[in-house]
Amino acid sequence: MRYSILSVLGQALKGQKDWKPVWRDAEPKPAYDVIIVGGGGHGLATAYYLAKEHDIRNVAVVEKGWIGGGNVGRNTTIIRSNYLLPGNIPFYEKSMKLWEGLEQDINYNAMISQRGILNLYHSDGQRDAYVRRGNAMRLHGVDAELLDREGVRKMYPFLNFDNARFPIHGGLLHRRGGTVRHDAVAWGYARAADQRGVDIIQNCEVTGIRVENGRVLGVETERGFIGANKVGLAAAGNSSRVAAMAGLKLPIESQVLQAFVSEGLKPLIPGVITFGAGHFYISQSDKGGLVFGGDLDGYNSYAQRGNLPVVEDVCEGGMALMPAIGRLRVLRGWGGIMDMSMDGSPIIDKTPVDGLYLNCGWCYGGFKATPASGFCFAHTIARDEPHELNAAYRLDRFRTGRLIDEKGVGAQPNLH
Amino acid sequence: MRIVCPFCGARDAQEFSYLGDASLQQRPDTPAGAPLDDAAHAAWHDYVYLRENPPGEHTEFWYHASGCRQWLKVTRHMRTHAISNVEAARPSSLRGAA
Ligand SMILES: Cc1cc2nc3c(=O)[nH]c(=O)nc-3n(C[C@H](O)[C@H](O)[C@H](O)COP(=O)(O)OP(=O)(O)OC[C@H]3O[C@@H](n4cnc5c(N)ncnc54)[C@H](O)[C@@H]3O)c2cc1C
Numbered sequence A: 001m002r003y004s005i006l007s008v009l010g011q012a013l014k015g016q017k018d019w020k021p022v023w024r025d026a027e028p029k030p031a032y033d034v035i036i037v038g039g040g041g042h043g044l045a046t047a048y049y050l051a052k053e054h055d056i057r058n059v060a061v062v063e064k065g066w067i068g069g070g071n072v073g074r075n076t077t078i079i080r081s082n083y084l085l086p087g088n089i090p091f092y093e094k095s096m097k098l099w100e101g102l103e104q105d106i107n108y109n110a111m112i113s114q115r116g117i118l119n120l121y122h123s124d125g126q127r128d129a130y131v132r133r134g135n136a137m138r139l140h141g142v143d144a145e146l147l148d149r150e151g152v153r154k155m156y157p158f159l160n161f162d163n164a165r166f167p168i169h170g171g172l173l174h175r176r177g178g179t180v181r182h183d184a185v186a187w188g189y190a191r192a193a194d195q196r197g198v199d200i201i202q203n204c205e206v207t208g209i210r211v212e213n214g215r216v217l218g219v220e221t222e223r224g225f226i227g228a229n230k231v232g233l234a235a236a237g238n239s240s241r242v243a244a245m246a247g248l249k250l251p252i253e254s255q256v257l258q259a260f261v262s263e264g265l266k267p268l269i270p271g272v273i274t275f276g277a278g279h280f281y282i283s284q285s286d287k288g289g290l291v292f293g294g295d296l297d298g299y300n301s302y303a304q305r306g307n308l309p310v311v312e313d314v315c316e317g318g319m320a321l322m323p324a325i326g327r328l329r330v331l332r333g334w335g336g337i338m339d340m341s342m343d344g345s346p347i348i349d350k351t352p353v354d355g356l357y358l359n360c361g362w363c364y365g366g367f368k369a370t371p372a373s374g375f376c377f378a379h380t381i382a383r384d385e386p387h388e389l390n391a392a393y394r395l396d397r398f399r400t401g402r403l404i405d406e407k408g409v410g411a412q413p414n415l416h
Numbered sequence B: 001m002r003i004v005c006p007f008c009g010a011r012d013a014q015e016f017s018y019l020g021d022a023s024l025q026q027r028p029d030t031p032a033g034a035p036l037d038d039a040a041h042a043a044w045h046d047y048v049y050l051r052e053n054p055p056g057e058h059t060e061f062w063y064h065a066s067g068c069r070q071w072l073k074v075t076r077h078m079r080t081h082a083i084s085n086v087e088a089a090r091p092s093s094l095r096g097a098a
């Protein structure tokens, strides 16, 4: 069914009783042209673009739980294109452009809201770094505006401008950044891929990857072997695990990142704000809850839950930035497992195994990348070579020294 | 999380800094100053960039920064965070404590 104002009105008259499930609960076929391991945002987007851009429709997305149960449903929904380095800017800008047209493209309301993201600075050095970043963005055709203190005060008068240690001096404003309803991204891509013939197979863990003479033959799953000409791995926090099934060891550590949501409030924060003096960022969901987070817990984990010191640290950051939220109650907190790469940038590439492709290393920032990641991974799989937009995201860049380290902290993932 | 430091006893994990994968204790032994051949290059790549990242037990380095300032090797489960073993990273550093 195509969604439109008429379909909504029609259903309203029928008491909303006639809506159909938006994707089939597919049983695995014996074999596919392409199998994508992982039904997160990236896996589903990849399947969609394989069908749409490359007319490869004999595709299955194999997911161990239910789609949207991984990081795509756990993130803080921020999208932005405010990167500094050459390999990153064109890729994330492509993603932003795809976001801007996504709802029409997949006929699904993902509540894409370009409400603007403001990165605050608190010192002259930080201002200079943001001037540089803003200029790099503008040279690539991305929007960026430097605000002074009064400019920030006009937007957000309730911030703590005169914090004794970290007074707010201004901010870098990226107006096209914003938020997207994350679940809708998983569901929208799933529906659009399903409509083009892709099988979405849930509750089917991949337990092995069959490789013979250096070539992939398919995947072993809880429901038996499924053959495939090509297999794409998009397992986010579980990337090391699934890659190990094909004998690959990755430049990845899995670490936990937490996020929190408060009880609902009337509209308070129209955009996204990041604190520059500690790690804290915040936005307000359309339901009214404040959605916020901060640092990684900082150690390896597959637990999908974090510990209290980070809760304290995040709340301290929030109090330093906007003391007005001090009486607010935290409703929920949760964690997701991040595939932290050694330079903080992702990998979308072929692997040494023929027919096996790898998409990982998204760290804590892969939600915004979902459309471009799917677009580029589909291209890499279909053409057996990277698209120019992911040409820098090679697996062998650690060997060749072509790292893309936005923060310049080296191979220490808990510092990225 | 609490880590039972062999020198200081049970302490809040906040007193420690995390380094990661403790299988990387030994650097590749390329002689100082010698040019890197392909094998040495590969060994250094693996040492600097690749990590054990199992969903089960993981041995990892923690540094007791706000305590005895010793490097520890901790065995911790990645799903439960339960710690099953803590020892000094360098056995020799135990001598002072004994
Ligand atoms: C708290 C938090 C906040 C975040 N905030 C942001 C943000 O504001 N902006 C942003 O851009 N990014 C953010 N991120 C990062 C972003 O969510 C991730 O980088 C991104 O979602 C990862 O890609 P994915 O959606 O494909 O991952 P996932 O949704 O995790 O998909 C991977 C899937 O693979 C499946 N899988 C794993 N192993 C197997 C197997 N053996 N067999 C079958 N299936 C398997 C998993 O079940 C999972 O569904 C945040 C993450 C977290 C946890």
Ligand SMILES: [Zn+2]
Pocket: B005, B006, B007, B008, B009, B064, B067, B068, B069, B070
């Ligand atoms: Zn100690």
